[in-house]
Amino acid sequence: MSNETIPARSGEFDGRVLDELYATIESRRGDDPRESRTARLFAKGEKKIAQKVGEEAVETVIEGVAGKPGALIEESADLLYHLLVLWAARGVTPGEVWAALAARRGISGIAAKAARKSSPD
Incomplete structure (x- = not known):
């Protein structure tokens, strides 16, 4: 996209x-x-x-x-x-979710999922 x-x-x-x-x-x-x-x-x-x-x-x-x-x-x-x-x-705002989506733009879904799995939180 x-x-x-x-x-x-x-x-x-x-x-x-x-x-x-x-x-x-x-x-x-x-x-x-x-x-x-x-x-x-x-x-x-x-x-x-x-x-x-x-x-x-x-x-x-x-x-x-x-x-x-x-x-x-x-x-x-x-x-x-x-x-x-x-x-x-x-206490989560739409802006926070939109920012998370924007950060993923241009990144392969597989790479994005792998990065989330390795995240400490």
Whole structure:
């Protein structure tokens, strides 16, 4: 993949939507769990949030092999939402993840994985 921006199919999406969603998720942290799904997840704690990420990942995989593009898109959106909630709960920002992805640009996936395995943390 080159360093050029890959255009999205939708003319509206430019990538910032994930940063905006993260900001919305953070703003829901102190809301009433009876009125906000995000606040309810925060109230249940990191383990429950991580469990939801796992559930959504499995559902995404199922739709990925079932050949239903619409369902795959919806499950992917659910997965990304829950992943962003987990990041927020753990104090990880999208910028940190984007930086990790940027650092891998131009590096073979095999080399990147080997470097992570030899990392002390």
